[in-house]
Amino acid sequence: MSLDAKTLFALLPAVYRTRDALAGGPLQALMNIAASQFDVVEENIEQLYDDQFIETCMPWVIPYIGDLIGYNSIYQTAAGLDSRAEVANTIGYRRRKGTPVCLQQVAGDVSGRPAIVVEEFRRIVTTQSMRLPRPHHVACLDLRRNDVLDTLNDTAFDRSNRTLDVRRIAPRVREVALPDPAPLDIGLHGPGRINVPDVAVHLWRCQPWWIGDAPAFVVDARRFRFSPIGLDMPLFSVPPASGAPFSRMHTRLDVPQPIRRGEFRRQPARFYGASLALVADGVAVPVTQICCANLADRQSATGGPWCVVPPGKIAIDPELGRIQFAADLPAPASVRVSYAYGFAAALGGGPYDRSATLDAQAPTANLAAADFYALVGTSPFPDLASAVAQWNAQPPGSTGVIVLPRYERHVIDLTGPNAIALPSASVLAVVSATPLAQGGPRALEWDEACATLSGNLDINGLAAPPLPNGDPAAAGQLVINGVLIEGQLTLGGAPLTAQLSDCTFLPGLGAAGDGLSQCEPGIVLTNDTTLCLARCISGPIAASTAGSVRVSESIVDANSPCCVAYAGADGYSAGADLHIEDSTVIGKVRTRTLTLASNTIFFGRTGRHDPWPAALWCSRRQTGCVRFCSLPQNAITPRRYECLPPDLADPASVARFAPSFVTLRYGRPGYALLSGDVPLAIWQGADNGSQIGVYYGIQETEAVSNVQIRLPEYLPVLLEGGVFVHPARPEPRPAPPPASYYGARPSCCGDEDDADAWLPGIGAGLL
Template identity: 30%
Template sequence: MNTIDTARADRLYALLPTVHRMRDADQGYPLKALLHVIAEQVNVVEDDIAQLYDNWFIETAQDWAVPYIGDLVGHVPLAEAGLPADAPACENPRVLVPRREVANAIRNRRAKGTLALLEQLAQDVAGWPARAVEFFKLLVRDQNINHLYLERHRLVDLREMDALDQLGGPFEAIAHSVDLRRIDSHRGTGLFNIPSVGVYAWRLLSLPVTDTPACCIEEAGPHCFTFSVLGQDAPLFVAPQPETDPSHIAEELNLPAAIRRHAFDANPGAFYGEELSLSIRAEGWAGAPGSAIVPLAQIVPADLSGWTYVPRANQVAVDPVLGRIAFPPSQLPRKGVRVSYRYGQPSAIGGGEYERPLLAPAGPYKLYRVGEGDQFEFHRIADALAQWQKDQPDDAVIELGSSAVFVEPLSVTLADGQSLQLRAAQRTRPVLRLIDWQTDLPDALTITLGERSRISLDGLLVTGRPLRVQGRSDGYASADVCGARVVIRHCTLVPGWGIDCNCEPRRPAEPSLEMNGLRATISVEHSIVGTIRVSEDQVGLDPIPLNISDSIVDATGHDMQAIGGPGDGIAHVMLTVSDTTVFGIVDVHAITLAENCIFTGCVNVARRQIGCMRFCYVPCRCRTPRRYRCQPDEAIADVRRRITDADPLHAEILSEQLRLRPQFTSERYGTPGYAQLGIHCAAEIVRGADDDSEMGVYHDLFQPQRAANLRARLAQFTPAGMHVGLLFAN
């Protein structure tokens, strides 16, 4: 408790006469303890009264008060969001009644019928950046001699490469013949019609990586680099620029879109720079002065597919589509290459330079700061660990303060009752790159726990080798004396240890998280991990708890084991999993609870009598605990109620199983749409969770509710006679 909180808690006691406080001190402060409890409740009431004033304003009101303010300005929540009927009205007010929509309600009514308003609604209602397009402007039509539009009445010019590059997207300018289908039809969507207006929404986030080492692709050449430190080809994204005019229609620079080669070639200065979408720093390189970034004049947009393009002297070739860099072979950077760029991801999980809550130990703790620069007391994690082992504090935090790559062998051993948190500082993404240091020993990041010890990894990216957590070599006498805990938050343990340029795993059969002889509670939250392998040799002990939430467990294949024991055996764990996508097979002792999850491989448990699976996708013919409202069980039961003949029943069941199989934008880690449900995924999966949101890791984004709300609002604010459609750009 800080000084201010202590003063507030003891303020009633401070009002007592000195004589009473002296007598209370002689008796061990019983009166002070009583008044401390009373003061806590007084503070609660006082804070609530103070908050009432803030609840009068939309900017400072609490979430529960937003619907009431909206009611004052005539804002009506929409039923199209689709929450279950028995859900309370304010279960998720941020989704049902967006704060920005209430704040702009009057302004939106005044601007009804304008194109820019549709873009503003997408941001206010759904939180998606958007671009509105009037498709009648792209139709081929007869010309009026007084108002000529020559570009709308001609064949496609094959020399206009930039226009061809944007064909079929939200920025295209090539004329089309008319399409009589409605843009908002559920049978078949047609875009190019006179009354059609489209709102393209960008669902992927454009997340930054600042001043981090690039990856040298030595097999292609010492002059070849990728922006991604993992070495894969990944498109670079735009750092969106704010729009200054409310009537302005969003352009590429205003949206979190992938950077096109032609756009980068036409105007590289709009993307390259210190505060822009990307920059390259090669200290000591022939063409770069000092430690400044490579000058814009020496950046050459290029297609680096196959690494066939070779830049000239004093030039650096950049391919934004593949995320590649090429230096002249005769002018190699001698002191390394550091880059800043943006990448696309559906949500802020797995660690990165995004805002996340930092969970510090409850009591006093020792802080060790590691990073590059004189402001840090340690420059290597091993040095901080050595000092920590020397000090032996009960609670400690080792904080990595920069988006650097740490290449060093690491091993942590905790004493009984000791706790350690290895975390990234806010707005950083440090990388632990584990390499083959020792010939005759494994090189994993090894953590050895004692009784009641606690280890937490927060905001880290681990590649090259697995994370191995183990108990002491002497073992534990029983499960109830351990009390140890392992927490993995906002981390990425790269599936398959690493990925190649095509995002294929380098070691697909190897686990990313190993637990050996461990008696502890394991928690994985908001993380991306590869295969989890549990080795438990002590017979007769209770299974260890394994809790996974808001995460991705990726075995790199549907027929490979995602959670299990050695030799594809059963993991001796009690699994509790929620809002998670699992690519692969799950073999565990028991499942306590699984809800709102997607399992692409089979789920097999040893004990079916305990636990429950609810609102999940689980393939047929799996050995699971009892299932409630799971798919494809619900769809198959519906088919059996409708059809009684054996032959058509069997064919319909197979058809339903195929239709309900989850479809993803991408199933490979390192791609922008990783684990995102595809736009053609079955509605039973997209709205199959217990609150009508989507199953899987992105459940808490509430994208079905946001899309339903946005479609309804767009229909309300579209001019009469026009049809508006919501289109997803990514």
Template identity: 30%
Template structure:
């Protein structure tokens, strides 16, 4: 019996026998009716589930919110693709925010509720501060009387900062963004005088005032690095940095869950940058396995005891720890051992650093799937090959049996080796990090008579007995950080993909995150047929050396990535000798720092091209909803900045361009605010994308919409007469 026979089986047996004798005509009719009845039943069940916020479809969430007075934000005003519309809808009307609307209104005016709204609506950790608690005023001396009780009350209303309370002074000026705005810090306990400007003013933010509430939010997320090798300073064998690249890296606290819904967030509950004084006073809260940071010496399983750790200022490496001590500077991310107690077998570290999104590889979830049975996996690390080339050698011995293979690195180690990968037609090789791992490939100066790049070389296809040419080889890199030299692709190749990878711009960094070799490329495409795809990557300059007369232009497609030439005046995508790259370049939700010189553009959408763009072929290609540097030579543009702004104010072209030019928190790779649009960036630029979000690599964070939604929510839940301001700490 099939599912369509459900109604037919309800008939008496005599009718079923007669129908069988006449060719099952009634049975066929009831099967059609049953199919339609099942569709109607499924639709009724779906309609019933759409009445509840826990089980409803995404499109029904705003309608359920409207029934309880929830106010969603306005959309971009134009039709979007389904996948992007779903992501934007989740940002404009989060399901959990709609579900909590009635319950939250019963807690109106509660500071803990404002912090919960920031987490539910914008997915930002926050701390709410009532500025009236910090407000104090000075009393004229003439008002003091012989009544000592009254005098004590007057002294409590205003006083100078106590210089003996170093932690209070440190909390006051620890956050640079808050300090630059002239505001009290999120954990400030000092007294302040009245500032009457509004707390959410675009021009001058207010400060402590009677009706004001400040909601301090952290946009940077904490990213863990677990048991990774530290970097040893070459000139001093007992000095190390947490970053494997040797740059200073401020460490972030691993947030501790709050004990209850009415708890106000403290410093350990948010991803705040670690302070030296806080680290010294609460060392046991921050240091140790499973906590914010930990140092291992001579073995990844041998942590330095808590009793041996001291907090210190290691600026200039002037501090010298005593014998047996290990000095840690959480502000600079540095480690110093005693000169006579330096490790002999290496140093490993566990720490947390801040960044805006899942980009460039890390221990975050990358969606790694188990390979099919016909694709063999060769592990590298504990339980597998010792080096990457050893695993590649094993595969090359079995390549006839396994033309498709995966080299998977299972730890966070640093691999110093020379990597050359020849690929035959029809082969597909993937080198990837295991889920939750971030290995590092360091390409050192091995040879004196040839480049030391990581080389991927394709072999020309041979015609088989049937007269057919096999497909060119394919190569994929997923989740690696590559430093020291470039990656070079040559020969006949198919798709070459880099996914969640970092190819350090400028090859390596100094202690201040300055690139070591500014004009050196990170990716080289030399006489190849490869098509390059970048997804969630950070790479340096891309150089294409290709014959313009004998070959078709290669295709370069960047999605949610940063192409960083280390300066807007250096070529980011180019050919040899400053000639245009013989390539078709496309950039979707990407940030390009440097000049772009290409043969042709494909689609540039919701991107930032921070440098002059020069395109040879203008008849094809399109740029839409992006920032294009003035003076660029490009195909047709649609709603690009600064063209839109200049159309409204043509006489003031230079002034308008300077006002809306993208400003970034940092343009140096290795710093926490890298490639993040600054808080003082013009609104026309921050909302220049087609869905009113910010263009560039962090478009899909929907930060403008999240901030707008949060402002709407907190204004609904403030006490009457109060004003709130959102203050971005990071």
């Protein structure tokens, strides 16, 4: 029984309690202290009981319980936090050792990612015995079976049969160099696939992120897009909740991957409702009204419809994320969508939980104490401009919070006289959140919300007179969290401090939808500002040398390795002092001082006739440090430690250790994700043995290594396995617009790869 302070004090004789009340209660205060210590002891006793079970024990107890059953430790990954699941299932693993369901469960538990195990020997074409005919095991493809043809390129669900491949599926035995320039695929599996001893383990790198009840992007009266900024993007399937361990083998619906047109056309009910849904004019659209169609752009001078939709139907293209209403249906006044998109990490503006950041950050940590609170979309603040106007009227030193609810889209022009004013010592937070029906007018949840701002946003700092002792007044503080900005953010005026986290500043300023590369800066600093980016996706940054910039777990994308990703306010001179960690920079960088660069990929190069001496150019080389980074050729940096390539002056060494990505197109699931042909030196080149770049924090390298460690332990004798990750193959680059006779097509900042092909006119190829 718990002994609280009231119970302990009541056990004393009444005479002592009476005297204690006359004396001011010192004895009662002593009982309060004793009761608090009793609570500590009681909680410790209860935890000792909980520590006897793997499901409830403390993390430090897990290795001790594992030692009782002979468990060998593996890498601790961010996905699983600890090895609790594997220790809990170890006895189950051993009881089912050698079975596919055991291998599947082991791979999922140690990697924290969806896994599917394929016994490749079941797909070998053999001469059948008349005593045991297998009608489904055919040697030729049935070209009328679209469900089979759709999965030919998907190695996990390919049901076609193949002839024998005698090459091994296990990673080849080779002499490993340090650093290792071999591609990642060589370290995960061999070249063979279809053989008697072959077992393949497939892991999915992307996870689905659910967007619920968001406004669709309007193309015209009958055409819409799922993307809030109008990009083409594949829609992902949402796997059901995982059942009991070892219950069944996984199927297509148990893994998150893009929905194909073929599978959506054949069985729309498998995906519609669970993975995507439409609401037109406040009425949910039933699955019977949905059809699948290829809504790709047609070659039409008039810009007509994407396709002809059957009467009474609403067409959805899951591969492009497009919607089109039939011509006989009334044009809807509003369309709201629910869907899932794929991405590898909680990065940029998204629906993931941001409580860990905002609950410990002023002024969102204590909303009740904020002097100014505005919920955009309510009657006092119908739009963001009205909330900004009232904030600008607040006295200096105020704290304010402007909340953008859920996934709404706001068209803004907060520049010039409409800009946000930030006086000295003031604190303003512009955040996305989900208002709660219960808990008061300021009850918010930092989850399932990512508002979109379409337009430019200016922040002007307002100076204050110095303090009586002569010290300058405290700078204003700006917090932006959980927002997708399709425009340019400019910080000017008096010095201020800007903390941007979990945001997306669209690379290309909104022009990415037409496939053109845009190099205009997404963030501009014209004053003495301290800028901090954490878990953000941003376009180029133009920062005055008077300020300072810190980037962590972010992507800075100039849309081309030849464009400027970081420089001064004029786009050429040296930018502000830069501190960057665990990030990926696509484009050229010029900074005055690189105070620290750690676990970062600088993917840039100089173009033909480029005036820059190097794609990474630091003016001051006597101070700062670059460690565990991937650098471009002839990079001008301060002292380096364990960086790649080993010889920056050797073009062959630079090419051998150059990073490779699945795609660098913003909006794709594999955006900035290392591909299967990336050198192992980059895949394992971070300070803790993980991969270099923005996905350093998800510990993907450790997760895949765990599968490779456990796979031989649970494979049957004489069998061998290989690990395949999805996606791994680099996506093809989109074709640029064709060149005309009198004018070349738009170039990408002097990208020398196709420079000769862009010359127009007769005989251009001879130049």
